[in-house]
Amino acid sequence: MSIAKRLTLENVNSDDPRELDELDEQMFAAGLARVRKEGNELRHNGLMDADGNLTIRELPFDMREGSDLDFGG
Secondary structure (H helix, E strand, C coil): CCCCCCCCCCCCCCCCHHHHHHHHHHHHHHHHHHHHHHHHHHHHCCCECCCCCECCCCCCHHHCCCCCCCCCC
């Protein structure tokens, strides 16, 4: 069953298992779309290759071992 409205935690009928299943499907679809979008941005910026591997392996200067920089914490 496909429900036409966008379900949220606020408007889902938690007593209706069909609506809960549809909420799950909508949430997973939205999450997958976000992951794909972010992956495309990483590939577009040259930070990830077509197989999903990071292309830059070097740490920023402030994160390297022996760095004198910190966030004061």
